[in-house]
Amino acid sequence: MNLSCLLCYQASPSPVCQWCEHDIFFFDNHVHNQNLLAFAPVGRHVRHAHIDALTVLGLHTWPLSRLVHQFKFQHSLTAGKVLSTWFVNKKQHHKAAPPTLLIPVPITSTRIASRHYNQAAVLAKAIGNAWHICCDNRWAVRKGSTTQHHLSKTERVSNAKAVFALSKHCLDRYIARWGEKISVAIIDDVVTTGVTVDVLAALLKARYPSIVVEVWAMTFTPPPKSSLFNE
Numbered sequence: 001m002n003l004s005c006l007l008c009y010q011a012s013p014s015p016v017c018q019w020c021e022h023d024i025f026f027f028d029n030h031v032h033n034q035n036l037l038a039f040a041p042v043g044r045h046v047r048h049a050h051i052d053a054l055t056v057l058g059l060h061t062w063p064l065s066r067l068v069h070q071f072k073f074q075h076s077l078t079a080g081k082v083l084s085t086w087f088v089n090k091k092q093h094h095k096a097a098p099p100t101l102l103i104p105v106p107i108t109s110t111r112i113a114s115r116h117y118n119q120a121a122v123l124a125k126a127i128g129n130a131w132h133i134c135c136d137n138r139w140a141v142r143k144g145s146t147t148q149h150h151l152s153k154t155e156r157v158s159n160a161k162a163v164f165a166l167s168k169h170c171l172d173r174y175i176a177r178w179g180e181k182i183s184v185a186i187i188d189d190v191v192t193t194g195v196t197v198d199v200l201a202a203l204l205k206a207r208y209p210s211i212v213v214e215v216w217a218m219t220f221t222p223p224p225k226s227s228l229f230n231e
Helices: 018-022 064-073 077-090 109-115 119-131 153-163 172-178 195-207
Strands: 053-059 101-104 140-142 164-166 183-191 212-220
Touching: 053 064, 053 077, 053 183, 064 077, 064 119, 064 183, 064 212, 077 119, 077 212, 101 119, 119 183, 153 164, 153 195, 164 195, 183 195, 195 212
Parallel strands: 053 212, 101 183, 183 212
Antiparallel strands: 140 164
């Protein structure tokens, strides 16, 4: 069956044609560091007071940003499947010991009603199924409807602290089963300043001091004039 590429709209046997995929910048564990917090062009722009590691598929620039937009705002589960498949295939050797649990960044019930799914939860489920890692969608809640993208970094911190909260039992049953030193990966579609995921990591570590918190994201938004634009 002939398909059209989600990006260039030419006939393609896969959702994204080989030519478009070839043009995409993907982070390489061997070149950019397995933990991107140790890679200066990313680490110095991402808040990580409470995050232990960061793994990202690629840059939030065209064409990856187009796929994220289709997935997030145009109900394209196919675009989400492409992103999760790429993440699995290109990050399969990212570390020897995978996290115990995948936990998607929560969205509000209003967003769920309009979008019909939490994009981070869809990604977490696909990645978890591929790597046989458990997922939990009820570990935290998000209240209110304020979005982060138009806020300053300081405003993002205040907003995130106000809108996110851990659920009553959160990860208690996993701690009881696997012990206090479990590792989790917070799943998100886009990391820009890192404020949201860092606040969530802080909440987790306040309740479970021995937990290890990674962040897995599909894209990172580089700041203006970032050296990453030259790669």
